[in-house]
Amino acid sequence: MTADTLSPDTAPGAAGDSLGREAWRRLKQNRAAMASLLLLSIITLACVAGPWLTPWGLADVDWNAFNVAPTLEGGHWLGTDANGRDLLTRTLYGGRVSLSVALVATLVSLLIGVLYGAIAGYLGGRADNLMMRFVDIMYSLPFMFLVILLMVVFGRNILLIYAAIGAVEWLDMARIVRGQTLSLKRREFIEAAHALGVRDRTIVTRHLIPNAIGPVIVYVTLTVPKVILLESFLSFLGLGVQEPLTSWGVLISEGTDMMQTSPWMLLVPSVFLALTLFCLNFLGDGLRDALDPKTR
Amino acid sequence: MLSYSLKRLLQAIPTMLIVITIAFFLMRVAPGGPFDGERALPPEIEANLNAAYHLDEPLPQQYLRYLGNLLQGDFGPSFKYKDFTVTELILQGFPVSLEIGGLAILLALVIGLPLGIAAALRRNSAIDYAVMGTALAGIAVPNFVVAPLLALVFGVLLGWLPAGGWNGGALPNLVLPVLALSIQQIAYIARMMRASMIEVLGSHYIRTARAKGLSERLVVWRHAIRPALMPVVSYLGPAVAGIITGSVVIEQIFGIPGIGRYFVQGALNRDYTLVMGTVVFYGALIVLLNLVVDLIYSALDPQIRYDD
Secondary structure (H helix, E strand, C coil): CCCCCCCCHHHHCCCCCCHHHHHHHHHHHHHHHHHHHHHHHHHHHHHHHHHHHCCCCCCCCCCCCCCCCCHHHCCCCCCCCCCEEEEHHHHHHHHHHHHHHHHHHHHHHHHHHHHHHHHHHHHHHHHHHHHHHHHHHHHCCHHHHHHHHHHHHHHHHHHHHHHHHHHHHHHHHHHHHHHHHHHHHHHHHHCCCCCCCCCHHHHHHHHHHHHHHHHHHHHHHHHHHHHHHHHHHHHHHCCCCCCEEECCCHHHHHHCCCCCCHHHHHHHHHHHHHHHHHHHHHHHHHHHHCCCCCHH | CCCHHHHHHHHHHHHHHHHHHHHHHHHEEEEEECCCCCCCHHHHHHHHHHHHHCEEEEEEEHHHHHHHHHCCCCCCECCCCCCCEEEHHHHHHHHHHHHHHHHHHHHHHHHHHHHHHHHHHHHCCHHHHHHHEEEEEECCCCCCCCHHHHHHHHHHHCCCCCCCCCCCHHHHHHHHHHHHHHHHHHHHHHHHHHHHHHHHHCHHHHHHHCCCCCCHHHHHHHHHHHHHHHHHHHHHHHHHHHHHHHCCCHHHHHCCCCCHHHHHHHHHHHCCHHHHHHHHHHHHHHHHHHHHEEEEEEEEHCCCCCCC
């Protein structure tokens, strides 16, 4: 599924191609990744715009339709829950929460992780040792303990849940960026560029950043599904968003309770969640192949 | 190797001390306390309770008292599970979590590694796509969806296996929780093994081995698999710690008396001693497993030696 069978006319190294454009061209040849990108855009668009288009609101009760299975008649395409609320509408609203949690938490972890890792790798020596020791210590603390404590301290504010999740997800990112910075600092091609008299700024923009950004972007596409899963997991335990708001995790948790009598309540949000995670993983794989300098 | 292991364990002591300190003070600055209930306790009773558990002392004094007790192997009594010490709770629950988690890891290795190797050897073939597609599905469907579905299909609809309960660890009760726990691990391990195997197969010494006329089987078994295992081994270190300390989701769905729930409930109930017990236990496991990972590394890669 990779782009390693390049045809000659799209061979890399054609003059004047920026790395970004080349990566995009390689990505475009990866059908699985492009299909995932398309499907992801559709899901995102549906979650953003959908709730305005459906005739039902998030907490609207249809007194004529409790526990209705998916049907084209009556307007409840994906059925209703035990309280007569339209499941499609609720799933789309839930998607807004789940997707925005993922976006904000990933950005927070990206910001902390990249800064922390780059500083540690750049400083090196004692400071690096100390900073990475702290990361090791954070790794030794049980993850659930940290998440629950942060949520207890910050209350049930949804924005702060985002931040809390991001604040415990940055450890891997910091390690990756530090490793990149460390190894790139003393690689031969950097040395060669120095020897050829390339300016520092050009070395950084042309050689250092493009090589370090690849793993970071790939890791971001892997962090997003991880965060969505984590939010769902917290909601499943009853620690996530509160009624009347909902998320895919909350809906799945409600669906598990009802799965014997109303299986659609479990299946609908699960399918949305699984599709999103599936696409994000495919996209991550595709990006890794497109950005990895070694496969060029 | 023995002296190296001893040195590593000694080095872990300051790390553990910092972990304990952070956890202790984080827990205490968090709002709420162990005696917050539905109904507020009369102030005199709360004062007596606080005195009985030494919660009325200044924080540093409590901290030193806790460290002192810990040195004697005393984790203290649980606040919420009355009449139980934290040591008892962990010793009762851990064998259960270890059994389910250990079996799940074993199953994941037995299935995941061959799948990953097969996919790498026949890259871009139908087998490769089938394995990777299934693996992605295993990653994309979270275990709190898989577990209830397994219970519904095999426990309720087909009635082949008990849908929940522990029953003293009888074999039929083990199957579904182990399966539910291992599916995601199988997927991760297969993906990781495929990626690292592909990387190893493209390296120079494999080309050399092929060039000197070794059979494909010898190339794969003698030269490729050992180094390809290394990323999987380093993933397994922390993963094993997480899995054998129990999964709160699996325990909740199948009604299993493991220790996974203590991690969540302890923190939620401000059961200070129970939380500290789980933190110390988890931290010690991580330290131990990281050491095991490094020792396995030296066995897999002759270039790594720890004899000093």
